[in-house]
Amino acid sequence: MNLRRDVFQAIADPTRRAILLLVASQSLTAGAIAANFDTARPTVSKHLQILTECELLEQQQTGREIHYHINAKKMKEVADFIEPFRRMWDDRFNKLEDIMKNYKPKK
Amino acid sequence: MELKTKINAEDGKQEMVITREFNLPVDLLFKAFSEPELIEQWMGTKVLRFEGKKHGSYQIETRDPKGNVAFKADGTFHEFKQNEKITRTFEMANTPFGVQLEICKFEPIDDDTCKLNMHVIYESVTQRDEVLKLPFAQGINWAHSRLEEIMSKLK
Numbered sequence: 711m712n713l714r715r716d717v718f719q720a721i722a723d724p725t726r727r728a729i730l731l732l733v734a735s736q737s738l739t740a741g742a743i744a745a746n747f748d749t750a751r752p753t754v755s756k757h758l759q760i761l762t763e764c765e766l767l768e769q770q771q772t773g774r775e776i777h778y779h780i781n782a783k784k785m786k787e788v789a790d791f792i793e794p795f796r797r798m799w800d801d802r803f804n805k806l807e808d809i810m811k812n813y814k815p816k817k
Numbered sequence: 818m819e820l821k822t823k824i825n826a827e828d829g830k831q832e833m834v835i836t837r838e839f840n841l842p843v844d845l846l847f848k849a850f851s852e853p854e855l856i857e858q859w860m861g862t863k864v865l866r867f868e869g870k871k872h873g874s875y876q877i878e879t880r881d882p883k884g885n886v887a888f889k890a891d892g893t894f895h896e897f898k899q900n901e902k903i904t905r906t907f908e909m910a911n912t913p914f915g916v917q918l919e920i921c922k923f924e925p926i927d928d929d930t931c932k933l934n935m936h937v938i939y940e941s942v943t944q945r946d947e948v949l950k951l952p953f954a955q956g957i958n959w960a961h962s963r964l965e966e967i968m969s970k971l972k
Binding site: 792794795796797798799800802803804805806807809810811813 | 835846861949
């Protein structure tokens with residue numbers, strides 16, 4: 711399955727945000743990243759794959775190891791920060807619309 | 818799915834415009850902004866005080882599951898025109914974000930649909946940008962504290 715990856719979908723997941731936070735200060739191997747979570751290693755690999763696919767993470771081969779580091783350029787794109795803000799309001803307004811559609815005026 | 822809410826925040830400006838069309842008659846949209854029990858439902862916060870009139874004031878508060886105040890904000894209405902317009906200030910307590918001026922216009926499109934236009938003006942460009950970053954930053958913080966929680970369990 712090759713769905714187009716949406717960066718905002720990528721950062722909507724708390725584990726993926728935690729991964730970004732981890733590699734923000736240093737590049738790490740998949741093993742070192744996985745060691746920070748009590749989730750199964752393949753789950754962490756899947757998260758890394760998604761983050762790499764949407765270019766938030768970059769892989770770098772150093773000898774036999776692959777290090778992951780953050781793609782500052784892509785993060786800056788996300789860091790326009792408007793999208794999460796817009797989603798927050800959109801969620802609120804969707805709720806408002808639902809509530810008011812079922813609104814029965816008190817007589 | 819495309820979001821129905823649009824936000825226009827130009828670089829280097831201390832304002833933004835939030836617009837959204839609703840499948841609701843305009844009076845119902847206005848009601849959602851002017852009745853405390855409805856605001857509580859869609860904003861997910863508690864309304865402590867609400868005087869929906871010119872020079873009236875309001876105060877809202879959200880507590881975490883432990884009962885600690887997580888969010889507190891208040892403001893004053895400058896204009897409160899039924900089904901048309903609300904001009905109000907908004908300020909979050911204990912934050913560096915300052916006060917913002919919100920001009921909310923409620924416009925009917927037809928009998929069953931309407932449009933909200935929220936023009937929000939901040940004290941400075943920096944403060945606007947900080948507020949825009951909030952939901953993202955909160956997500957990161959939340960992930961961080963969850964991570965710390967997991968880590969402390971591992972010890």
